[in-house]
Amino acid sequence: MSNRLGIYTRSDSLASHILPVSGTMIGVCATLIGLVKLAEARHGTSHVDEYAAIAAVTFLASALTSYLSIRWSSRAKLSVWIEQIADMIFLCGLVGITLVATLFAYEVI
Numbered sequence: 001m002s003n004r005l006g007i008y009t010r011s012d013s014l015a016s017h018i019l020p021v022s023g024t025m026i027g028v029c030a031t032l033i034g035l036v037k038l039a040e041a042r043h044g045t046s047h048v049d050e051y052a053a054i055a056a057v058t059f060l061a062s063a064l065t066s067y068l069s070i071r072w073s074s075r076a077k078l079s080v081w082i083e084q085i086a087d088m089i090f091l092c093g094l095v096g097i098t099l100v101a102t103l104f105a106y107e108v109i
Helices: 002-010 015-043 048-071 076-105
Strands: none
Touching (some): 015 048, 015 076
C-alpha cells in the first residue's frame, strides 16, 4: 500500500508534465521537418530540417528520462535525480527549437 501512495504523491511531479509536452514537441519538430522538405523543392536546400531533427531527438531524450522518473517513483532519490535531468534536457530542447525557428525566420539557415 505504501508503494502505491508514493506513486500517487509523485503523480503531480514535474516529470508527469514533461512527458506529454515532450511528445507534443516531437510532433512539432516532425511537422517542421515535413514543411521544410516541401519548401526545399521550391526554394533550395537548407539545414533547418537537420537542426529540427536534433531538437526532436533532444525532446525524445527528455520524454524517456521523464518516463523513467515516473516509472521509478518508488525510488525517491533516483526519481528526483532523473526528473532533474529530464527538466534540463527539455529546456535544452526548447532553446534549440527556438534558435532553429529564429534563424529560419531570418533566413540564416
